Amino acid sequence: MRQLADRIDLIAPSPTLALDAKAKALKAAGQDVISFGIGEPDFNTPDHIREAAIKAIRDGFTRYTPADGILELKEAVCAKFRRDNRLGYQPGQVVISNGGKHTLYNIFLCLFQPGDEVIVPAPAWVSYEPMLHLVGARPVLVKTSPDNGYTLTPAELEAAITPQTRGLVINSPSNPTGMTYGAGRLKELAAVILRHDLWVVSDDIYEKLIYDDCQFANLPMIEPALYDRTVIAHGLSKTYAMTGWRVGFLAGPEKVARSVAKVQSQTTSNPCSISQKAAVAALNGPQETVGEMVKSFSRRRDLVLRLLADIPGVTCPKPQGAFYVFPDISAYFGKKSGEQVLKTSDDLAGYLLDKAGTAIVPGSGFGDDHTLRLSYAVSDEDIVRGLGRVKEALLALK
Numbered sequence: 001m002r003q004l005a006d007r008i009d010l011i012a013p014s015p016t017l018a019l020d021a022k023a024k025a026l027k028a029a030g031q032d033v034i035s036f037g038i039g040e041p042d043f044n045t046p047d048h049i050r051e052a053a054i055k056a057i058r059d060g061f062t063r064y065t066p067a068d069g070i071l072e073l074k075e076a077v078c079a080k081f082r083r084d085n086r087l088g089y090q091p092g093q094v095v096i097s098n099g100g101k102h103t104l105y106n107i108f109l110c111l112f113q114p115g116d117e118v119i120v121p122a123p124a125w126v127s128y129e130p131m132l133h134l135v136g137a138r139p140v141l142v143k144t145s146p147d148n149g150y151t152l153t154p155a156e157l158e159a160a161i162t163p164q165t166r167g168l169v170i171n172s173p174s175n176p177t178g179m180t181y182g183a184g185r186l187k188e189l190a191a192v193i194l195r196h197d198l199w200v201v202s203d204d205i206y207e208k209l210i211y212d213d214c215q216f217a218n219l220p221m222i223e224p225a226l227y228d229r230t231v232i233a234h235g236l237s238k239t240y241a242m243t244g245w246r247v248g249f250l251a252g253p254e255k256v257a258r259s260v261a262k263v264q265s266q267t268t269s270n271p272c273s274i275s276q277k278a279a280v281a282a283l284n285g286p287q288e289t290v291g292e293m294v295k296s297f298s299r300r301r302d303l304v305l306r307l308l309a310d311i312p313g314v315t316c317p318k319p320q321g322a323f324y325v326f327p328d329i330s331a332y333f334g335k336k337s338g339e340q341v342l343k344t345s346d347d348l349a350g351y352l353l354d355k356a357g358t359a360i361v362p363g364s365g366f367g368d369d370h371t372l373r374l375s376y377a378v379s380d381e382d383i384v385r386g387l388g389r390v391k392e393a394l395l396a397l398k
Contacts, residue, residue, distance in 0.1 A: 034358050093257050114137070118138070245275040
């Protein structure tokens, strides 16, 4: 049999999706598993969005659309950016894709080529690195510190730049840490970015999931000179509990949008016609359900933090957004479960799944092996039961 393409060896399956699949398999086998693994809101898609999809089906809106999305949805995206971010985009600067992940891959494919270096602050979402490898670019992971709120400092950015550096990925609020970039830090980074003429890929997928008095900002909002150097990746999945609908979008320079549209026309063609109509309803319709979801997540975050603080040796910064916590569990490295010595976050996550029936993603996949990532997009009851099991299992280690 002929050998597969070498590029496949550069990537591994998504650890979050792999963990979710394992947890679901254990549940199907009758085990009581509480999953803190998948990054998916546990709320239903709001009624008015579902009704818009049903109407689209009844109206026969089930054929091909333009490859880069329908004009009505592009206009809704432009209105969202004017309303929420004070950024002016025209429909020709917008592309609708098959989810946020598809949007990011298309952006990377059009901005970067073999030999280019792209700076990714770490801990980072698990798919940035393999996506960049697939397009031939070299991801440069720059480790950030919880002391700086897991945000990249201008000195760290400057030190990572080489003659091959072409871009920077910023994700705020962050998956996996839940931390955000404030206006001051973004202004500092902007000066370095402008000096080195870099592309910015701004992953804003968690924009609306932000807590306390924190205010969302991205680089073009803070520094207008970066408007033509930034491509914003966004989508409907997290804000409107629409993970399965697969609608993402980008906004950026028209030449980038045209290039992405050309790629999409030869790969996937258009996103689902029905989902696009649902997305119009999501962006243009009532937003009260988003606020209700944010209140629930904020309450759950505080509950998770209280329960984690009650586990000896576990430390965790307070996230300002998304629906993740990223606790340091390295105090339990070197401890034993039977004859097994737990040395890594993968070891500890495996132990907690086997012994406590809790599915938690190891931090190794995000670039920090001292940590675990827990999603609190689960019920209060499961949070209390699950973290109670985690505490009991950790204290049982010798």
